[in-house]
Amino acid sequence: MFSKKISVIAIACLFSATSACANPAAESNQPVTSAAHPWANKTLTADQRADLVLKEMTQDEKLKLVFGHFGSNMAWKNHQKHPDAIPHSAGYVEGVPRLGVPAQFQTDAGLGVATQGSGPTAREGTSLPSGLATAATWNLATAYQGGAMIGSEARATGFNVMLAGGVNLLREPRNGRNFEYAGEDPLLAGSIVAAQIKGIQSNHIISTMKHFAFNNQETGRFVLDAKIDDASARMSDLLAMQFALEKSDPGSVMCAYNRVNGAYACENDYLLNQVLKTDWSYRGYVMSDWGATHSTVAAANSGLDQESGWEFDVTPYFSGALKEAVANGFVAQARLDNMLRRILRTMFDKGLFDHPVASGGKIDYAAHALVTQQDAEEGIVLLKNNAGLLPLMHDIKKIVVIGGYADVGILSGGGSSQVYPIGGLAVKGLEPAIWPGPVVYHPSSPLAAIQRQAPQAQVTYNAGTDLKAAAKLAAQADVVVLFATQWVGEALDATTLSLPSNQDALIAAVNAANPKTVVVLETGGPVTMPWIKQVNSVLQAWYPGTSGGEAIARILFGKVNPSGHLPASFPASESQLPRPVLDGDPSKPEQRFNVTYHEGATVGYKWFDAKKITPLFPFGHGLSYTQFAYSGLNSTVKEGNLHVSFKVTNTGKIQGKDVPQVYVSPSASKWEAPKRLGGWDKVDLLPGESKTVNLVVDPRLLGMYDSATKTWRIAAGTYKVILARDAGDLETSMVSVKLPARTLTLQGKDKK
Numbered sequence: 001m002f003s004k005k006i007s008v009i010a011i012a013c014l015f016s017a018t019s020a021c022a023n024p025a026a027e028s029n030q031p032v033t034s035a036a037h038p039w040a041n042k043t044l045t046a047d048q049r050a051d052l053v054l055k056e057m058t059q060d061e062k063l064k065l066v067f068g069h070f071g072s073n074m075a076w077k078n079h080q081k082h083p084d085a086i087p088h089s090a091g092y093v094e095g096v097p098r099l100g101v102p103a104q105f106q107t108d109a110g111l112g113v114a115t116q117g118s119g120p121t122a123r124e125g126t127s128l129p130s131g132l133a134t135a136a137t138w139n140l141a142t143a144y145q146g147g148a149m150i151g152s153e154a155r156a157t158g159f160n161v162m163l164a165g166g167v168n169l170l171r172e173p174r175n176g177r178n179f180e181y182a183g184e185d186p187l188l189a190g191s192i193v194a195a196q197i198k199g200i201q202s203n204h205i206i207s208t209m210k211h212f213a214f215n216n217q218e219t220g221r222f223v224l225d226a227k228i229d230d231a232s233a234r235m236s237d238l239l240a241m242q243f244a245l246e247k248s249d250p251g252s253v254m255c256a257y258n259r260v261n262g263a264y265a266c267e268n269d270y271l272l273n274q275v276l277k278t279d280w281s282y283r284g285y286v287m288s289d290w291g292a293t294h295s296t297v298a299a300a301n302s303g304l305d306q307e308s309g310w311e312f313d314v315t316p317y318f319s320g321a322l323k324e325a326v327a328n329g330f331v332a333q334a335r336l337d338n339m340l341r342r343i344l345r346t347m348f349d350k351g352l353f354d355h356p357v358a359s360g361g362k363i364d365y366a367a368h369a370l371v372t373q374q375d376a377e378e379g380i381v382l383l384k385n386n387a388g389l390l391p392l393m394h395d396i397k398k399i400v401v402i403g404g405y406a407d408v409g410i411l412s413g414g415g416s417s418q419v420y421p422i423g424g425l426a427v428k429g430l431e432p433a434i435w436p437g438p439v440v441y442h443p444s445s446p447l448a449a450i451q452r453q454a455p456q457a458q459v460t461y462n463a464g465t466d467l468k469a470a471a472k473l474a475a476q477a478d479v480v481v482l483f484a485t486q487w488v489g490e491a492l493d494a495t496t497l498s499l500p501s502n503q504d505a506l507i508a509a510v511n512a513a514n515p516k517t518v519v520v521l522e523t524g525g526p527v528t529m530p531w532i533k534q535v536n537s538v539l540q541a542w543y544p545g546t547s548g549g550e551a552i553a554r555i556l557f558g559k560v561n562p563s564g565h566l567p568a569s570f571p572a573s574e575s576q577l578p579r580p581v582l583d584g585d586p587s588k589p590e591q592r593f594n595v596t597y598h599e600g601a602t603v604g605y606k607w608f609d610a611k612k613i614t615p616l617f618p619f620g621h622g623l624s625y626t627q628f629a630y631s632g633l634n635s636t637v638k639e640g641n642l643h644v645s646f647k648v649t650n651t652g653k654i655q656g657k658d659v660p661q662v663y664v665s666p667s668a669s670k671w672e673a674p675k676r677l678g679g680w681d682k683v684d685l686l687p688g689e690s691k692t693v694n695l696v697v698d699p700r701l702l703g704m705y706d707s708a709t710k711t712w713r714i715a716a717g718t719y720k721v722i723l724a725r726d727a728g729d730l731e732t733s734m735v736s737v738k739l740p741a742r743t744l745t746l747q748g749k750d751k752k
């Protein structure tokens with residue numbers, strides 16, 4: 001069982017980096033100590049320790065640390081992995097045993113310990129629900145606990161670098177990797193991913209933050225050039241990353257595949273040297289994505305600190321070529337030393353020297369299954385619930401479950417983040433079988449879990465492939481639970497937002513036969529729902545992870561009161577999007593093209609607001625089996641900062657968790673959109689219970705970024721503070737507040 005004690009420690013660790021937050025298993029490992037290794041002295045700062053070891057390193061040793069190997073064999077290149085890499089892993093960077101510098105063992109990533117490639121050798125582990133599902137919890141403690149859990153599995157498997165921390169903004173609902181990220185709002189996405197990174201790093205390992213930046217679609221990801229102006233970038237995608245960085249201090253930042261305003265992200269002086277290292281004062285190191293390094297001199301001088309998985313690049317840029325470039329002065333020795341200082345300092349700072357990893361650690365899979373279940377239970381969103389269909393009664397007699405392989409498992413997303421289930425794939429032989437496949441169903445059967453909730457009921461399964469047969473069976477049921485799925489994965493975007501494989505027709509036919517139909521969606525991100533007016537109840541389950549079947553059943557039967565809220569708007573159709581047709585041609589992967597972000601910072605709900613378009617479901621939407629009332633909205637300005645308080649009361653009959661959202665909106669000055677999310681809370685209330693919520697709005701969310709002066713400017717004037725249930729909530733409470741003019745630094749402090 002996942003003990004209460006662990007969860008309390010985990011929550012405390014959100015706010016602290018003390019040794020109490022260490023993985024207890026790690027404490028037994030002996031630190032590297034030797035009189036000849038003065039950097040082993042833990043009383044020195046990470047900077048001092050890094051300098052001491054750097055002084056002792058030869059040029060060849062230095063070059064080892066900036067040069068990453070792929071951790072798996074590449075059959076198509078007839079290439080064997082580095083002998084010391086952990087088999088089927090993402091990467092390996094040699095250490096310097098002479099000096100006690102540990103090697104870096106890198107694993108994907110954000111949902112758990114992944115395996116490159118599949119087959120009988122796949123490493124098994126616990127998978128969190130998708131990143132979007134965790135974002136849908138709006139619960140920082142849950143995100144932290146999930147991070148701490150997967151980080152502990154990484155450590156126990158021998159990894160000290162986790163390539164997690166995906167925070168690319170959901171600009172493009174068809175993006176095949178949205179399931180790895182945290183939605184469309186900079187504050188929500190940045191905060192959730194930061195909590196996860198902190199959880200991972202509490203295990204004395206490094207987490208990345210990725211993919212820096214504008215890797216917002218997979219179509220043409222290796223060649224596309226994302227075009228966006230500086231101010232819009234800093235108020236959208238970069239702001240999400242800045243928040244994530246400020247709140248979690250990830251050891252590494254992974255630069256992306258694509259180009260940004262002309263230059264590849266991994267040789268982009270603007271992104272790496274100016275924004276990240278200068279403006280944000282980032283002290284960690286930049287590693288490239290696998291195959292994202294395109295040069296030696298330009299990359300090194302533009303801020304790349306470590307080439308990853310060199311086998312994916314055209315040539316080993318940061319090996320002999322870098323040595324030569326330093327020798328002939330194209331790259332300064334000081335720049336190479338700076339790469340080393342960043343890498344070594346981070347390794348000291350995050351605990352890689354003092355808490356060495358070893359494989360073969362014990363993993364409490366049963367406890368971890370409960371951590372991921374709790375995440376799923378908070379992230380599943382009740383989108384619609386008419387006619388009191390949900391929660392289902394435990395004494396129901398006849399339940400028909402249709403589709404989605406719900407008899408055996410739940411779906412996950414494909415690509416490098418794929419965690420292989422304990423016990424193997426629930427469904428074998430699905431296409432695509434090769435990367436980013438295989439299509440993996442975790443063996444957490446919703447059907448079995450539903451049966452456990454209603455032991456007396458006759459529960460029948462139908463695959464849903466024959467519409468007529470499914471509808472006929474549905475007609476005889478007291479209730480129908482219909483599972484619809486959309487598989488997406490890395491390197492592949494959804495070509496459309498429609499559910500694939502005729503599932504819209506299946507839903508329409510089954511619902512027509514029996515209106516007591518609950519639709520459960522397992523999708524990578526937003527999908528369209530042409531049948532929404534007719535269907536009474538819809539549950540968005542995302543990819544719900546290792547214990548997803550159990551989580552879904554417990555919500556269906558009211559064992560858990562749903563409390564997930566959408567981290568992204570669900571459009572009614574593609575025609576509502578800034579780009580009704582996705583840029584690029586998937587059949588011509590080599591062909592360069594531009595993706596012009598003409599919408600600038602007007603992303604997600606901001607776009608729908610600005611264009612006065614009503615989406616299918618707004619950002620922030622999510623229903624509960626109880627009701628909440630808001631009162632006493634008040635806002636004050638203290639030392640220039642906007643403080644907001646209000647009361648939330650559970651007015652219903654059962655316990656539940658609410659996500660009250662505060663949006664801010666200027667009355668006179670013009671922003672990129674009418675309103676922005678300024679803050680939220682997740683409150684757990686017993687029936688009749690009330691709680692007062694106090695929030696402080698990050699002042700940058702009240703200003704506009706000014707590129708010329710690199711400041712945030714808040715215009716003097718009246719601002720609306722809106723307390724809402726979601727971004728489309730029109731019956732909101734609202735107060736006005738007068739703000740003085742302010743000029744803020746990049747970090748949101750008053751400019752002197």
Ligand code: BGC
Pocket residue numbers: 090108109163210289290416
């Ligand atoms: C992905 C990264 C991943 C890396 C290593 C790349 O294809 O874009 O997110 O960390 O592979 O597996």
